[in-house]
Amino acid sequence: xxxxxxxxxxxxxxxxxxxxxxxxxxxxxxxxxxxxxxxxxxxxxxxxxxxxxxxxxxxxxxxxxxxxxxxxxxxxxxxxxxxxxxxxxxxxxxxxxxxxxxxxxxxxxxxxxxxxxxxxxxxxxxxxxxxxxxxxxxxxxxxxxxxxxxxxxxxxxxxxxxxxxxxxxxxxxxxxxxxxxxxxxxxxxxxxxxxxxxxxxxxxxxxxxxxxxxxxxxxxxxxxxxxxxxxxxxxxxxxxxxxxxxxxxxxxxxxxxxxxxxxxxxxxxxxxxxxxxxxxxxxxxxxxxxxxxxxxxxxxxxxxxxxxxxxxxxxxxxxxxxxxxxxxxxxxxxxxxxxxxxxxxxxxxxxxxxxxxxxxxxxxxxxxxxxxxxxxxxxxxxxxxxxxxxxxxxxxxxxxxxxxxxxxxxxxxxxxxxxxxxxxxxxxxxxxxxxxxxxxxxxxxxxxxxxxxxxxxxxxxxxxxxxxxxxxxxxxxx
Numbered sequence: 001x002x003x004x005x006x007x008x009x010x011x012x013x014x015x016x017x018x019x020x021x022x023x024x025x026x027x028x029x030x031x032x033x034x035x036x037x038x039x040x041x042x043x044x045x046x047x048x049x050x051x052x053x054x055x056x057x058x059x060x061x062x063x064x065x066x067x068x069x070x071x072x073x074x075x076x077x078x079x080x081x082x083x084x085x086x087x088x089x090x091x092x093x094x095x096x097x098x099x100x101x102x103x104x105x106x107x108x109x110x111x112x113x114x115x116x117x118x119x120x121x122x123x124x125x126x127x128x129x130x131x132x133x134x135x136x137x138x139x140x141x142x143x144x145x146x147x148x149x150x151x152x153x154x155x156x157x158x159x160x161x162x163x164x165x166x167x168x169x170x171x172x173x174x175x176x177x178x179x180x181x182x183x184x185x186x187x188x189x190x191x192x193x194x195x196x197x198x199x200x201x202x203x204x205x206x207x208x209x210x211x212x213x214x215x216x217x218x219x220x221x222x223x224x225x226x227x228x229x230x231x232x233x234x235x236x237x238x239x240x241x242x243x244x245x246x247x248x249x250x251x252x253x254x255x256x257x258x259x260x261x262x263x264x265x266x267x268x269x270x271x272x273x274x275x276x277x278x279x280x281x282x283x284x285x286x287x288x289x290x291x292x293x294x295x296x297x298x299x300x301x302x303x304x305x306x307x308x309x310x311x312x313x314x315x316x317x318x319x320x321x322x323x324x325x326x327x328x329x330x331x332x333x334x335x336x337x338x339x340x341x342x343x344x345x346x347x348x349x350x351x352x353x354x355x356x357x358x359x360x361x362x363x364x365x366x367x368x369x370x371x372x373x374x375x376x377x378x379x380x381x382x383x384x385x386x387x388x389x390x391x392x393x394x395x396x397x398x399x400x401x402x403x404x405x406x407x408x409x410x411x412x413x414x415x416x417x418x419x420x421x422x423x424x425x426x427x428x429x430x431x432x433x434x435x436x437x438x439x440x441x442x443x444x445x446x447x448x449x450x451x452x453x454x455x456x457x458x459x460x461x462x463x464x465x466x467x468x469x470x471x472x473x474x475x476x477x478x
Contacts, residue, residue, distance in 0.1 A: 006216035007071055007165060014060060014070045021053035021060070021070040021114065028072050028116060032163045038139045038148075040158040042077055043085050044117040056112045066111035067226060073108055074164040076155045077118045078125055079210070080199035081105050088201045089133040090123045092348030093328040102199020103234065104168060104210055104227040111226050116164055120154030123350045124319065125172055125203040127151050128419050129412060130179070132352040137409060140182060142448055146406040149179030152213065156183040159213050166223055167213040172203050173307055174401070174426020176211030177438035181401035181451020184440045186468065188212045188220045191458050192433040193238040195224075196231035204314035207307075207430045217469045220437070221245035224461060243462055252466035259285055259467075260295035260394035269424075271404040273444040278400060281441065281452055284474055285398075295394065297428060298386030302379050307427045308420060309363050309376040315353075316360025322348065352416065380431055387432040391457035396467045400425050401438040401451035429455050437464045439471050 004010040013019045029046055049072075059065040075081060078088050080098040087093040105115065122132040130153025131137040138154040140146040141161040148157035152169030156179035159167050169176045171189040180187025189211045200210055210227070212220045225246060230239040261282050267275060286292040297303075324330035324344030331343035349357070363372035390397065402425060412419035429436035436455040443449050454467045 003162060006218045007068070007222055008218055010070065010165070015065075021056045022050060024070055024072060025049050025053040025114060025116065028162075028164055031161070032117070035141070035161050035163060037144060038141055038157050038161060039136055040119055040138055040154040040161070040163055041074070041117045042087070042089070042120050042135055042154075045084070045115060049114050049116045052114045056114070059112060066113075068108060068222065069112040071113040071166060071223075072116050072164045073113050074117055074119045074155055074158050074167040075105065075115060076121050076152050076167065076169040078121065078170050078201040079105060079168060080201075081115060081118070085118060086201070087134070088124045089121045089135055090348065090350065090353070091134045091329055092322045092345070094348075096328050098199075100199065103196040103231045105199065107227050108223075119158055119167060121169075122151035122153070122175075123353050124201065124315070125151040125170055125175055125208075126315070126352050126356055128174070128178060128422055129407060129409070130154060131409065131413070132350055134350060139409070140406050140448075142184065143406070143446070146408055146448065147182065147411075149182035149402075149406060151175040152211075153179045156180050156185060156187065156213050159183070159185050159215060165214070166219055168227075169211050169213055170200055170203070171209045171211040171430065172207045172311060173423050173430050176213060177436060177451070177453060178402050178423070178426050180213055180438040181440075181453075182406035182449060184443070184449030184451075186214050186217060186220055186440065187438040188214075188224065188461070188464070189429060189436050190224060190228065190461055191238070191435045193236050194228050194435070194459065194461065196234040196237040198231055198233035202318040204311035205318060206314060207311055209430070217465045217472065218246060218249060221249050221465050238459070240459060245462055245465055248462040249465055249469060252469065255466060256290050257395045257463070257467060258291045258293070258393065260293055260390065260397045262297055262397060262399040263294040264296040264300055265399070269403050270400060271444065274400050274403070274405070274450055277441050277450050277452060278398065281398065281471055281474070285470060288470065290470075293394065295390060295397065298390070299379065299383050303383065303427055303431060304420065304424060306376045306379045306383065307423070307431055308359070309372050310380065312356045312360035313364050313373050314360070316357045316364060319349075319353065319357055324348070355416065384432045387428075387434060388457070395456065395460070395463055397455040399453050399455070401453040402426065405444045405446070405448035405450060425453065434458055435461050435464055437468050439468045441471060441474070
């Protein structure tokens, strides 16, 4: 079956009867089976997705199909789908089935998208390589000996390998954008509150953002338009109107941007091909009539410690609800309530999750709260304020998504701190709460994808999508 560059081209063929939703779903199910070695999917909803496809084909014939009719979607294993398994890739939730669907899932289904399965990830979204999953690591379709990135690694790999059209992931510190970069696709992290978090398993609640992984900016736009907006189930979701992102994209050809290129990145911290790609992209944008200036990111040396103090603190609080009493794994060696909690968590949580819970408990302890957590909150506010000042002078900020291309599997197995340091470029958007998008921009000398990143001011996802489209098909390396 012929592949389609985006959903718009697929939809035309679906509506004119050239292909059917059933044929599309069968095609993706065959590809998922052929690519089981990538370990992208933890559950595949074969019969259910085929039945949904049949119903949507009937709707198409009646002219009543939704905006995303026939779009095949995968869900990261942190998004609730009613009566389906939900584990956050953790043993602590063995056997758990969700009792309701996330708001984003309900909105996709209402527009006739087809959910084909749940996808592998780092446990509770904690990791940058997808090696922290209780179900084993996912693999990069460009080179299976390399990671697809994390934590939404299975979701990114599935889109890159053509196993689904779009995936929904979560981005707490780059967990949509970094795997998108490693797998050569687009990864959109919207503004915090642009999308309801109802039905998203919490890691760090003031950072967590549901994001979109796709092969085109137009697919990102179409999905974002459907899933964004006010939600009565999430009081933090913004009530601002949702723009017509696809319409903005279509009419953006003459728009000129003020683009800031981050200068205070040590050259030795960047893989040479990525450094050259930033220069090449900057020159291309300037020659196309956009105003390009050099900028420095504010308080850059405080970004990582601020992020890890606050996210581990929030994680230790959020994960305290997993105790083995009502659902999930329950230790059989407990003698009393205290030992039930202790043994269940010891057996159910993986090493990285335990590490972050311990760090979080430390910074929240009475002896250290003021010195770490309270100070980190103040610094976070300072960073956000400085970022907002920058966006009074530029529309977009251009920088790498990650310092390197995809790591070989096992690179950080004995050095988690080095893995944390690799998040430096992606966490800026999460600490500030602003939107960002990773853009595929060619490959390095080893054939691994390079990703560049745009950030914008709050709720300017339209600018992000238009900016990303400027770099579509433009690459320094082939």
